[in-house]
Amino acid sequence: MLPMIVPSSASPVLRDDRAAGLLMGRSTYNSSQSMSEDAFEFMFRRHRRDAILLHRSYPPHCARRTNSKFGGLPRLPDGVEWPRTPNGTPLHFLLQIDCADLPFRSSLPESGVLFFFARDDESLDWDIDRPPEEACRVLHVRAAPPATPLRQPPSDIPPIGGAYRPHGGWRDTLREGENGPSFHVEWPIEPLAMDSWPSWLLEDDAAPGAGDRDAGLAPLSGKRRAPELDLDPARQRRYADALDQRRKDAFARATGMAPPDFRVDEDRQSGRTIFFHAQRGVAAYPQHWATIRYAARLVLRQLAVRPYADPGLVARLPAEAEAWLARAASHDLDTSVCEADRADFRAWLLALRLTGDDSPLSAEAARLVYLSMLATIRCWAGDAERAARIAPEAYETMAAAFSAPNIGGQVSYMLGHPPVVPQLDRPDDPAVCLLTLASEQALGWQWGDIDNCVFWVGTAALAGGDFTGVRAALEG
Incomplete structure (x- = not known):
């Protein structure tokens, strides 16, 4: 069958005055948005954190070519084994990130290539209480330059989504009883610096009187949203609205483009x-x-x-x-x-x-x-x-259809604030949001119920360049 290998894009065109304002570092809001922004400005300043947007330029052939990409076949050197689950099933390749492409220095390695694999089957039952290698693997290969030949997947790798539940990238083009391919569509990645903020109100931000401080470097395992705190639902909604606008502005500043609106028809x-x-x-x-x-x-x-x-x-x-x-x-x-x-x-x-x-x-x-x-x-x-x-x-x-963010305002990124409260936190090694992969139409990726696929790693493990214990989870 025709392999689903993916596209990139031409230089984006800013279509309106709002987009122009975003690129000049200012935002254009209506009055209700402005009030909402002002109410939470203390939190946005306090908890801003650097993230790395995994940007898919559109159209694809106009992208700045790097050694980072979604899907396709990995440039995995011959001496590196293709990861498998403990029972021997090959994992599916998701993406590779060349650390030389990263836009700023961080806790990530300064060189080499990170390869992300996961068991992308019909169930996606990645139990956090089971060994992490049953669901995913992250390989840090110190020498995998752009000239490295593409590695074909093992002959026994199953189709993505399993035999009965092919994923969205090709579901509608398959014949009855026909399996989907065993690798995802390919799209070049341009890693870009992007601001990020928490998706929830934090405990000490429950009231606008909380003190202001520069906490952009606070540990990821710091203050938590506490459901039992009976925070004002209306305030939570106002924060969500303000955050949505702030994230759109951050995307526009990072990419130089405002995402087009997707109409119902x-x-x-x-x-x-x-x-x-x-x-x-x-x-x-x-x-x-x-x-x-x-x-x-x-x-x-x-x-x-x-x-x-x-x-x-x-x-x-x-x-x-x-x-x-x-x-x-x-x-x-x-x-x-x-x-x-x-x-x-x-x-x-x-x-x-x-x-x-x-x-x-x-x-x-x-x-x-x-x-x-x-x-x-x-x-x-x-x-x-x-x-x-x-x-x-x-x-x-x-x-x-192709310009992110397009499903629920989600984008794929590394580091920054996670989309949810970490489930895998340990006091001795707080969890870091290593990678968030969004469900998105462009790649035909759907994680659970249009959720995110999040890779977690311990702070100490990341500092030591140890990716053997990375865990993956589906997060709403």
Whole structure:
């Protein structure tokens, strides 16, 4: 099956005055946001902490290439064994971080590459009371330069998500009974310095009269949110609103861009924009046979999971989709679609009306265009040459789907404040939030119920460069 290897992006364009203000170090709030910010300014100053944003530039081929990346295949030297669970099951590769790419000195190693692996199966039952190597491993390899050959996974590695629960990156493009791939989509990472703040009110911040101090370097195991303290729920909500705005500003300052807003009907509007942008020529949809293959697979998947009222159309669509799959199989998937084939495929989409929609392009067809472009961009993100072949207009239209933060305002980062109170704390070795991986549409990653995957390491262990005891947990 077509490997899901991922894209990157062109220089982001600031679209409004608010974004310009963010880049100049100021924020533009409405009056209620301003009041909320002022009320918690003491806490934001007091508990600000440096974090490292794992930024996916968009579009991918415009990213500054580093030796850090999400997914794909690791540049793991031949002499380093691929990590396995105690029962011998190979772990899945998640990402690699070259310490030379880090934006500031910290408790992380100054050189070498960190490789993160985890058991990414259907259950994700990472019990914190069991040995950590049953769920994850972090390897610090001192010599793994960019020229290191890519390492293929072991032949016995299971598909990501297991045989019965493939993950979101490719779930909608799989045939009935077909396994997903054993490696995640690839996307280059540019590590950037970013401010972070606690996700909760801390005990000594329960009232605005708490004293101000420079506690940005307070230990991660310091003051805790205490649920039994009956803190004012309304105050908690106001803090959450103020924090959301503060985090958006921090993301904008770190990346030089304001994340676009994702509309409720983003899929249909974006699909129609892409379809009607160009009727003919090299920038017209579909540009490449890979997009046609994804679209045909999406139709077959949709027919398998959802009933439709028009029995005649439903009866003939599988054969038509299969015919397009066969035509796609006769071409290299990254080659351009000729004008005649493009016209045929566009006519097929225009006739696709499963729910009686009389729009120029039905809602079902528009969503198909959107999802097939989503899959194509994901597939080629890790290959700069292929990613550059996609029309700039398509990248622009799909920006909201790929520009983080896009699911619950979450981003992936290292260090900084954890998304939740540490569960793995020990008085003799307080837990450090080594890595937080967010559920996000761009990579097709979903941790639990759109949660975070958090890697924890002890403070003393991190200071000694010891990653053997790193634990992973799903955190809401």
